Amino acid sequence: xxxxxxxxxxxxxxxxxxxxxxxxxxxxxxxxxxxxxxxxxxxxxxxxxxxxxxxxxxxxxxxxxxxxxxxxxxxxxxxxxxxxxxxxxxxxxxxxxxxxxxxxxxxxxxxxxxxxxxxxxxxxxxxxxxxxxxxxxxxxxxxxxxxxxxxxxxxxx
Numbered sequence: 001x002x003x004x005x006x007x008x009x010x011x012x013x014x015x016x017x018x019x020x021x022x023x024x025x026x027x028x029x030x031x032x033x034x035x036x037x038x039x040x041x042x043x044x045x046x047x048x049x050x051x052x053x054x055x056x057x058x059x060x061x062x063x064x065x066x067x068x069x070x071x072x073x074x075x076x077x078x079x080x081x082x083x084x085x086x087x088x089x090x091x092x093x094x095x096x097x098x099x100x101x102x103x104x105x106x107x108x109x110x111x112x113x114x115x116x117x118x119x120x121x122x123x124x125x126x127x128x129x130x131x132x133x134x135x136x137x138x139x140x141x142x143x144x145x146x147x148x149x150x151x152x153x154x155x156x157x
Contacts, residue, residue: 004100007135009040023143027146038060041056041059052108061114072122073124078120085142086149104135104138107131
């Protein structure tokens with residue numbers, strides 16, 4: 001199984017970049033992993049919130065392949081513990097999922113068409129985080145889940 005992290009927006013800010021790269025490198029010891037930063041559509045500032053989400057959604061749906069397992073990060077998704085995230089990832093691996101995509105939407109969230117396509121909707125928290133920080137939290141939590149799967153010492157419980 002290969003893990004893909006997709007995020008709509010700009011490249012990582014320096015305060016996030018180092019941490020994201022560190023956790024991505026750590027994850028790569030367990031699974032092949034790749035980040036894709038999807039640029040905000042041209043003329044985004046001129047679009048309504050609904051039109052922007054729709055355009056971003058079209059781009060995402062074009063990128064997805066039929067067999068990709070899509071985890072949409074969404075404020076209304078299910079919240080998980082670190083242990084249940086580990087179990088979730090292990091189950092996808094056991095199901096022979098080839099590509100597990102974790103998707104961070106744009107500034108206004110994800111279009112309904114993308115949420116309808118999602119195989120799973122996950123909420124990191126009821127708190128609101130800066131968009132860039134979500135990338136770091138996601139990478140750290142997936143790394144933590146991998147360490148739990150292997151019963152390694154990173155996670156203390």
